[in-house]
Amino acid sequence: MPQRIDLITPEAARTLDGLFAARVQHTPDAVAYQNFDEATGQWKSFTWWETERLIARWQAALAAESLEPGDRVAIMMRNSIWWVIFDQAAMGLGLVTVPLYTSDRPENIAYIVQDSGARVLFFEDQETWDGFRSVVGQLGGLIRAVSLNPLRGKHSDVRLTSIDAWVPAEAASVKRINNDGGKLASIIYTSGTTGRPKGVMLSHSNLLGNCYSTTQCFDVYQDDVFLSFLPLSHSLERTCGYYGTVMSGSQVAFARSVPLLGEDLLSIKPTVLISVPRIYERVHAAISQKLAEGPPFRRKLFELAISVGWARFEYQQKRGPWRVSFLLWPILKRLVASKVMARLGGRLRAATCGGAALSPEIARIFIGLGLPVIQGYGLTETSPVVSTNRIEDNVPASIGKTIPGVDVKIGDKEALLVKGPNVMLGYWNNPDATRAMFTEDGWFNTGDTARYDSDERLYITGRLKEIIVLSNGEKMPPVDMEAAIQRDLLFGQVMLIGEGKPYLAAFVVLDPGQWEKLASEHGLNAASQTVLRSEQVEEIVLERISAQIHAFPGYAQIRRAAVLPETLTIENGLLTPTMKVRREKVLEAYQSDFDRLYAGH
Numbered sequence: 312m313p314q315r316i317d318l319i320t321p322e323a324a325r326t327l328d329g330l331f332a333a334r335v336q337h338t339p340d341a342v343a344y345q346n347f348d349e350a351t352g353q354w355k356s357f358t359w360w361e362t363e364r365l366i367a368r369w370q371a372a373l374a375a376e377s378l379e380p381g382d383r384v385a386i387m388m389r390n391s392i393w394w395v396i397f398d399q400a401a402m403g404l405g406l407v408t409v410p411l412y413t414s415d416r417p418e419n420i421a422y423i424v425q426d427s428g429a430r431v432l433f434f435e436d437q438e439t440w441d442g443f444r445s446v447v448g449q450l451g452g453l454i455r456a457v458s459l460n461p462l463r464g465k466h467s468d469v470r471l472t473s474i475d476a477w478v479p480a481e482a483a484s485v486k487r488i489n490n491d492g493g494k495l496a497s498i499i500y501t502s503g504t505t506g507r508p509k510g511v512m513l514s515h516s517n518l519l520g521n522c523y524s525t526t527q528c529f530d531v532y533q534d535d536v537f538l539s540f541l542p543l544s545h546s547l548e549r550t551c552g553y554y555g556t557v558m559s560g561s562q563v564a565f566a567r568s569v570p571l572l573g574e575d576l577l578s579i580k581p582t583v584l585i586s587v588p589r590i591y592e593r594v595h596a597a598i599s600q601k602l603a604e605g606p607p608f609r610r611k612l613f614e615l616a617i618s619v620g621w622a623r624f625e626y627q628q629k630r631g632p633w634r635v636s637f638l639l640w641p642i643l644k645r646l647v648a649s650k651v652m653a654r655l656g657g658r659l660r661a662a663t664c665g666g667a668a669l670s671p672e673i674a675r676i677f678i679g680l681g682l683p684v685i686q687g688y689g690l691t692e693t694s695p696v697v698s699t700n701r702i703e704d705n706v707p708a709s710i711g712k713t714i715p716g717v718d719v720k721i722g723d724k725e726a727l728l729v730k731g732p733n734v735m736l737g738y739w740n741n742p743d744a745t746r747a748m749f750t751e752d753g754w755f756n757t758g759d760t761a762r763y764d765s766d767e768r769l770y771i772t773g774r775l776k777e778i779i780v781l782s783n784g785e786k787m788p789p790v791d792m793e794a795a796i797q798r799d800l801l802f803g804q805v806m807l808i809g810e811g812k813p814y815l816a817a818f819v820v821l822d823p824g825q826w827e828k829l830a831s832e833h834g835l836n837a838a839s840q841t842v843l844r845s846e847q848v849e850e851i852v853l854e855r856i857s858a859q860i861h862a863f864p865g866y867a868q869i870r871r872a873a874v875l876p877e878t879l880t881i882e883n884g885l886l887t888p889t890m891k892v893r894r895e896k897v898l899e900a901y902q903s904d905f906d907r908l909y910a911g912h
Contacts, residue, residue: 316533321519328402328487335363345564346392370400371482380405385429387411390539390565397433405489408497410544415865421446436460492516498739501691510739511691521694521733522555524714531559538581540566546695547665552585580656587666589782595673616647620679648680666784674707694733709768727761728754785866796859801825816871816908843874873904
């Protein structure tokens with residue numbers, strides 16, 4: 312049985328780079344990271360001490376750039392040990408790291424680099440830099456742009472270099488010049504109500520305290536192995552899957568990519584996963600497809616295993632009775648559950664899920680198969696964890712109980728309010744937006760509505776503002792995007808959809824005059840409902856939509872669209888008297904279109 316050893320407290324660490332230093336001192340020869348080496352086709356291990364030596368070299372390169380404590384540096388990288396090394400090297404010099412999504416649009420990256428005042432940009436490869444051609448004029452604040460992989464040919468931009476040329480072969484010990492946990496550690500940009508992202512300012516203490524509090528709710532051992540695939544630019548992965556594993560001394564393997572996740576699970580055999588609902592949905596979809604293609608008996612056996620497994624879980628949680636059917640579990644485990652768990656590596660003891668709500672049906676399936684799925688709740692602004700279920704007290708429909716040190720209360724209009732050492736310092740360069748998020752007595756308003764049950768568990772019941780949360784945890788205020796799309800006169804009305812789904816889609820009503828003109832240009836019959844629902848028209852609509860939303864974050868891509876046959880009006884019950892769209896009524900009226908846009912997802 313693995314035992315927790317050497318958990319480093321925030322008081323001992325003081326800062327995030329101090330946390331890493333303490334870990335190196337306590338377990339220098341333990342394996343810290345596994346990174347896949349493309350050149351050899353093998354996984355390469357790095358101890359804590361070896362990683363420290365790499366940090367020293369990268370820090371020497373950063374120190375040569377004449378940066379001052381408090382300056383910002385940006386990371387636009389896939390998950391890897393190099394992400395960690397750059398982050399630690401920067402923080403040791405008192406620099407502030409700004410994580411960027413590798414899938415984001417160049418326009419959005421340029422905005423974040425400009426807004427944060429980033430001085431150095433660390434990115435993946437030549438293709439990434441080539442993608443900045445249209446916005447290179449907006450990157451004037453950068454003094455250095457460093458590619459992890461070698462660059463091709465000659466470059467006229469003197470700021471551009473690669474790691475091989477930038478990092479010295481040797482360096483002295485790592486510098487750690489900041490001992491103040493209250494100082495700014497990172498600016499993490501999250502979508503805002505104006506379509507432009509807002510920079511969430513988090514201190515060392517914000518993140519350290521949140522890490523430590525989560526370890527009080529879920530035991531993490533030095534023997535644990537995490538497979539890191541949720542982007543490190545995502546606050547859940549960064550806090551719990553990166554800083555949290557340094558705190559506990561656990562090992563982290565960096566997945567190559569989501570498409571190769573199945574292979575990596577079999578190779579690494581992780582004991583803990585941190586994810587958003589989309590990954591569990593993918594596994595569930597694969598299982599469902601295989602069952603649909605197989606004999607009916609196999610499906611019946613699977614359903615029986617889930618039923619018995621879920622009943623056992625309820626019994627173990629002291630919410631259900633013992634049943635005679637439990638005697639079948641050893642057989643069902645061997646024939647069904649163990650085979651599914653083997654596809655996940657065979658060693659998982661728990662899986663956490665955050666960022667968005669996991670459907671009760673999918674949670675029931677995994678829990679029924681014997682994998683405890685632990686759901687929680689948080690926001691980037693809260694570092695991010697506010698509450699979580701526990702292994703021994705797990706109600707999948709809830710978001711659990713608050714973590715130690717964090718207080719919540721239900722405010723006006725059932726708003727979920729939060730106070731604690733995990734709450735952000737504010738939004739970067741945006742005092743008005745900061746003030747808008749806090750009540751007069753200092754509580755942070757999450758924008759979600761919630762309720763308690765009799766055991767003080769929390770349940771999210773809705774949102775104060777219209778926000779779509781995709782299954783990967785990304786949040787998008789639809790009203791702003793809808794207004795942007797309607798700048799094109801083709802669109803009379805627009806309603807974004809995608810709650811709990813892997814991508815955004817749109818219901819649109821076309822302006823009759825504009826549609827007739829467009830149909831004529833393409834040789835289409837404007838009066839035909841069949842034409843309106845055709846793939847050709849959908850492609851035209853999506854192209855026009857994309858032209859209007861280029862300034863929004865990269866994940867705010869609308870991948871499907873349905874043209875509705877009638878205008879939304881007060882008379883047909885799809886608009887309120889104040890001309891606001893009744894979103895639930897529209898979804899009810901056009902459920903078949905919704906299902907078509909998300910078929911297979």
